[in-house]
Amino acid sequence: MGFKCGLVGLPNVGKSTIFNAVTRAGAEMANYPFCTIEPNVGVVEVPDPRLQVLADFVHPQRIVPAVMQFVDIAGLVAGASKGEGLGNQFLSHIRETDAILHVVRCFEDPDVVHVSGSVDPLRDVEIIETELILKDMETLDGARTKAEKMARGGDKAAKIRLSAFEKIGALLDAGKLAKNAELTEEEEVEMRGVGLLTAKPVFYCANVLESEAATGNAHVEKLRAYAAEHGGDVVVICGKIEAELAEMEPEDRDAFLKDLGLDEPGLNKIVRTGFRLLGKMTYFTAGEKEVKAWTIDVGDKAPRAAGAIHTDFERGFIRAETVSYDDFVKCGGWNKARDAGLLRTEGKDYVVQDGDIMNFLFNV
Numbered sequence: 001m002g003f004k005c006g007l008v009g010l011p012n013v014g015k016s017t018i019f020n021a022v023t024r025a026g027a028e029m030a031n032y033p034f035c036t037i038e039p040n041v042g043v044v045e046v047p048d049p050r051l052q053v054l055a056d057f058v059h060p061q062r063i064v065p066a067v068m069q070f071v072d073i074a075g076l077v078a079g080a081s082k083g084e085g086l087g088n089q090f091l092s093h094i095r096e097t098d099a100i101l102h103v104v105r106c107f108e109d110p111d112v113v114h115v116s117g118s119v120d121p122l123r124d125v126e127i128i129e130t131e132l133i134l135k136d137m138e139t140l141d142g143a144r145t146k147a148e149k150m151a152r153g154g155d156k157a158a159k160i161r162l163s164a165f166e167k168i169g170a171l172l173d174a175g176k177l178a179k180n181a182e183l184t185e186e187e188e189v190e191m192r193g194v195g196l197l198t199a200k201p202v203f204y205c206a207n208v209l210e211s212e213a214a215t216g217n218a219h220v221e222k223l224r225a226y227a228a229e230h231g232g233d234v235v236v237i238c239g240k241i242e243a244e245l246a247e248m249e250p251e252d253r254d255a256f257l258k259d260l261g262l263d264e265p266g267l268n269k270i271v272r273t274g275f276r277l278l279g280k281m282t283y284f285t286a287g288e289k290e291v292k293a294w295t296i297d298v299g300d301k302a303p304r305a306a307g308a309i310h311t312d313f314e315r316g317f318i319r320a321e322t323v324s325y326d327d328f329v330k331c332g333g334w335n336k337a338r339d340a341g342l343l344r345t346e347g348k349d350y351v352v353q354d355g356d357i358m359n360f361l362f363n364v
Helices: 015-023 050-058 088-095 121-152 156-173 185-191 218-229 239-246 250-259 266-278 302-307 311-315 325-331 334-339
Strands: 004-008 040-045 062-064 067-072 099-105 202-207 234-237 280-286 290-297 317-323 344-346 357-362
Touching: 004 015, 004 088, 015 040, 015 067, 015 202, 015 239, 015 266, 050 062, 050 280, 050 290, 050 325, 099 121, 099 266, 121 156, 121 218, 156 185, 202 218, 202 266, 218 234, 234 239, 234 266, 239 250, 239 266, 266 280, 290 302, 302 311, 302 317, 302 357, 311 317, 311 357, 317 325, 325 334
Parallel strands: 004 067, 004 099, 062 290, 099 202, 202 234, 280 357
Antiparallel strands: 040 067, 280 290, 317 344, 317 357
16 A cells, blocks of 8 residues: 545535546536535555566566555535534544645636635635644644543653643644644654644645646745745646546557646656655565565665565565666566676665565565
């Protein structure tokens, strides 16, 4: 699994169009608020051209890409944290995701109504973030009451949580996000189970017109400036283009993108940005049975990478036969890489690199 990404935004910003395009899951689309009533979940393949290159050398029975989940969450409105619009039930769906992709309308179109009556990406971002902050304040109040009771009983972990709550509460009261809190390592561990929405990594999807997909516009520039100031990234996508791409045969997509001055589909941008935001990367296994991509955290050592396949691989890890992607391709496979002295034997302390092709030896 790559990661689970929740799509949020105001009604009528193009969330369901983009979700439908990148997942091909057929979510309902319509030009009216609250079209999405239940959260749609789609599992998509992580695009990685290296898989086919490896398969051309290995000739496996199958190719297995990494996958990630998208969750399209109903449009939020001002007052959602208090039950306005479709209310709290949809805020809870965000809590289950690893990262938030905030879809922001950055296009002018009189035929598509805006819930606030005009296009203003920074105002829209503020509305959503305010609702997430208010919901986190409510969550924090409940967690604090429980932690105070446990701390009076001498619970050390509860005292650590209270210290974290104090730091985070001050930020939320100031209208800032929980992810900006400067926590100790112990406090970070204790906060993992609290599920604060504004503690999650956020990146922004600027939805633009077809004519602006390659160049952006003034709305996009404002959003980029805001994101840069707050340590975020912006992916520029035209929902209509992505919808058309979803209906095309693979051989027709490249020509279509080239005509529009684009290098790649929006999904590629989202996945790449999300991987960078969450500190994810990919390694491969390659054999006659399958060539497969595995998603791990940047900095993971060989035993942890082995555990992505099966916990027994990590528990009984002995060593890993490893070759870099570039060396594998340059040599033309495992055997030639070994003959060239480029196949390495790595132990428990080896930090896996993006693109490594690995074969694990273990004993349990």
